[in-house]
Amino acid sequence: MSASLKRITAFARVKPTSDFPQDVLKFRADNKTIDVFVERDVSKGVVNNKQTNWSFKLDGVLHNASQDMVYNVLATGLVSQALNGYNGTIMCYGQTGAGKTYTMTGMTESYLNRGIIPRAIQQVFKSVEEHGSQFITVRISYMEIYNETIFDLLSMMPLGAAMDVPLSVVESPYGVSVKGLTIHPAPTEEVALNLLFEGNLNRSVGQHALNTRSSRSHCIFTIYIECHSRILSDARYVTSKINLVDLAGSERLAKSKSEGQGLKEATYINKSLSFLEQVILALSDRNREHIPFRQSKLTYTLKDSLGGNCNTVLVANICSEAIHIIETLSTLRFASRMKWVMTEPIVNEKFDAERMVKNLEKDVLYLKEELAMHNSLVRRGLGWPGQAELRLGLPQMQVKHQEEMLLEHVGHTAQKLHNNACFSPSLPFCQAGLVDAEGHLVGEVDGQGFGIGVAPFSSKPGGKKSKAKKGKDLSSPTSKKEGPVSPQSGKEVEPVSPSRSQVTTSGKEPEVKETRELDTISVDTHRSDSAAKEEASTRPSSPPARPAAFEDFKNERGSEINRIFKENKGILNDRKKKLSEVAHRLNLLKQEMDTARQALEAQKLEREQQGEYLNDEGQIIIDEEEFLLIMKLKDLRKQYRADYSELRDLRSEVQYCQHLVDQCRNRLLTEFDIWYNESFLIPEEVQEVLRPGGAIRLGMIPINRVLTLVSNSSSLVGRLPTISCRRLICCSVVTAKPLFHLLGLYQNHVYQIADKQWHTAS
Ligand SMILES: Nc1ncnc2c1ncn2[C@@H]1O[C@H](COP(=O)(O)OP(=O)(O)OP(=O)(O)O)[C@@H](O)[C@H]1O
Structure with missing residues (x-):
């Protein structure tokens, strides 16, 4: 081995x-x-090996x-x-x-x-x-x-002919x-x-x-x-x-x-x-x-x-x-x-071939300069005719030889770079001029990994793509290669996006919004048949106001997720508080360190002005005050490092908790929407097909079956194999009969359905 x-x-x-x-x-x-x-196993008989x-x-x-x-x-x-x-x-x-x-x-x-x-x-x-x-x-x-x-x-x-180009494993x-x-x-x-x-x-x-x-x-x-x-x-x-x-x-x-x-x-x-x-x-x-x-x-x-x-x-x-x-x-x-x-x-x-070439070019330049300097020194020198040539001969030959070798190396490396590019697994993308989401040439850097380059088209049937977006291709951030785009919203992914994810500082819970993203976690929206029927029979003639209904929902059906939401928010607030405490502590420490450092500088200056004492080994002797200041600064630094590490951990924790809170909030709102729509808006016959045992099962839904339920919208939607649980939200809209009944509420989705998309409106 x-x-x-x-x-x-x-x-x-x-x-x-x-x-x-x-x-x-x-x-x-x-x-x-x-x-x-x-x-x-006794059933296998007494003789059982x-x-x-x-x-x-x-x-x-x-x-x-x-x-x-x-x-x-x-x-x-x-x-x-x-x-x-x-x-x-x-x-x-x-x-x-x-x-x-x-x-x-x-x-x-x-x-x-x-x-x-x-x-x-x-x-x-x-x-x-x-x-x-x-x-x-x-x-x-x-x-x-x-x-x-x-x-x-x-x-x-953006959606293109993507669905026809499935992702595939390639080897190189x-x-x-x-x-x-x-x-x-x-x-x-x-x-x-x-x-x-x-x-x-x-x-x-x-x-x-x-x-x-x-x-x-x-x-x-x-x-x-x-x-x-x-x-x-x-x-x-x-x-x-x-x-x-x-x-x-x-x-x-x-x-x-x-x-x-x-x-x-x-x-x-x-x-x-x-x-x-x-x-x-x-x-x-x-x-x-x-x-x-x-x-x-x-x-x-x-x-x-x-x-x-x-x-x-x-x-x-x-x-x-x-x-x-x-x-x-x-x-x-x-x-x-x-x-x-x-x-x-x-x-x-x-090895970064480009950088290697640059380094070698620099070496060549350096050697040329050396040679020139050498020549001028020789020319300025005394000597008799012929002496300069003799003196010059050997080094010049050496430098020339090295220069040739370096140039050869440069050429060689450049050639290798070219060859690498040709053997790179990403060659087809290179030729097509495609780049990855970062703007890297495909396979430019590592060429390994499970993924190289950019999905040239949509890759997941029924994925969150938008033809409407395709129309905006030229202006879209992706087409401009300006950086990554959020798969959900089509917006640029920002390194820090508090506006999208942060809890409102006022501490007030978000109100139910009529128009907002429905692109959230999938939820089990099915109810038992009897419960659904009971609700249907008690359905009021006109839907209640959404804010009031939301309050009811939080206390009853959504109480569990509301509880988790509140719990997570509590944890988040607690961590944020700790974070600001540690940050405050760090600031104080920083001030203290600055003061100690200034005092130490002053001491040092005074010592230098008064003349320094050296011990037998030639080391400077400092007085007790300076020594204590050095020790204090050392302790402060140690404390600062520990607090900084705590701050960093807390920051990560806050970011993570923030995501959890956002997810919970989205989930609460989504569940509410589904409940509200099913309870007050979506016709009973549509809900029938969504119940367990109905035409559509929660989880993976054969989209074709869903589409056939829509009397006049089948021509709008092309071939789409399956959609996952989370897209059920969209499904329930598709199946709503008549489809345009819900236009007011779901215009984004209906718009996208018409464009054969299953994607959250941005
Ligand atoms: N070590 C554990 N401690 C506490 N809960 C656990 C642990 N392992 C699993 N669970 C719980 O068991 C349930 C099933 O776990 P999980 O979904 O991770 O299983 P899985 O192996 O991924 O299943 P599948 O293959 O079906 O996806 C979850 O509710 C999870 O929280």
Whole structure:
């Protein structure tokens, strides 16, 4: 085994339960081994050779572990390594409902329970601040593989012929990448978190018997890092990427009771996971020559992470209940096989060819100047004819030789640069003159990663695109390449956007607005049949005033989300208060430090004026007052650093809590809208099709079925395959009969429906 080969590390994370089966699962004291005991199946007869106990040794077992601890064990090292140029992948695998999304993203309601992705973002940006000597750029992409099709969760390109150009995995000498996936610059932690939140809103989720918010796709969040030295004018730099993978959960259909679209999704999920298993089996067998990476999009996309130059960590999420023991066994089997897979992490060192050429040109110039100076010195010198030539001869020849070599090198490097460009995976984009969201030439810098370049067109059928926007193409920020555009609103993503996300300082709760974005988290708007019928029968002849209805809603149907909203806001306000306290403290410390520094300067001046005393070793002797001032300044500096670190953490916490509050507020308002519309506005026959068992199921909705319900609008809407749960809001509008009845309320949406869009009006 070569020294640089490294095994994939595999950890088990156990979902807590109040009903822990002591006789079925046992964790040994080494905190690495799990013993599983399954009772002999009596139905198989007395002679039954089936194994009944197993033992799995992994790299660690995380039982009753907090999110903080999980991050420290699994991710801190990997992220630090990424900052030194090593690629890293963390992947969550396990049965549905076992806690993969909880581990990867965490709970959206709580800062403490945030998962690996937001914490990794925080660690990366903390390092960016701390590494003053390095110029670090961070970029983000977020994609999902749903029913064997890749979607860009951060796609924001104007709609074109896009739907006909699906994203695809491509391979090149630089590794695998996803052609057309957008990569977004993230200059600050807030922008990166915003991209995470935006992407999460677009994820495909559904509901089944084992999980009310089950991921129906495999999601990959990638952080791309590029570090240049600020100090050295060095052509060398390092790049890396961190892939954070939340796999969809395997599910037993008998248990999950998935049907219809859910069944189709489950079939795709199970199939792709079984391909993943086959790849892992092949990789762990050293005699196997062919590894079937290309069998599925998932295995092909993860090729670098599984068998390439990556630090890879697997988290096997397991449910500890006895009822799930078979799934737990299969997850643990997968994890222990993973441990046999080798990767070969290497530093991704790159050379900026352009800078190299410039450096070499500078060298040539310098040598030429030296030569000229030498010549003039020789000419001015005494000497007899011929002496100058003799003196000049040798150095001139040397310099000339070096110059030629350098020029040759320059030419060589330039040629290499040209060749690289030609072999770059992004060649088709180069030729087409496309650039990524940052304005980089495609593949210009790293050419690796899961995504290179820009989705040339829309990538997700039914995504949030707008033909209206297409009309405005020329003026749109994207077409001007001025920077990233919010996938939701089409507005530019600002590094800090308090106006969009901040809680009003007045402390007043936002009023219900008639016209506002409906682009929010999906919510379960279905009610039981009887409840709906009851409401329908008690529906008033004219709808109540919205503000009054909102108050009722907050106290009754929306009380839970209202409670969470208030709780989050309380936490946010508390953190903001702490933040301003720490900021105030820092200001005082700064003043104190300035005063101490001035006093020290004065002391020093006085000492210098009076004449200095030296000890035997020649060191200056200072008086007690000066010594005390130095010590005081040292203590103050130490305190300042500690407080500054606290301030930075609090700032991150405030940003995160702010997102949570915004999400909750949006959700509250959206739920209210849905409830209000269903209770007072949308005709009963339309609601009929949206009820459980009706023509449309919550979760993934075959759009064609929705469209046929609209008597005269089908010609308006073209082919659109499926839409996810969150777009149900739009759906209920589409199905409203007559369609234009709701024009006043939903004019933006109706306008967009007419343009074949499912996108929030900006
Ligand atoms: N370690 C944990 N501590 C507390 N709650 C947890 C933990 N793990 C999971 N949960 C809870 O269990 C539920 C299901 O978790 P989650 O959605 O993360 O499962 P999943 O494995 O991603 O499922 P799927 O594959 O269906 O998407 C969530 O409500 C989550 O909050």
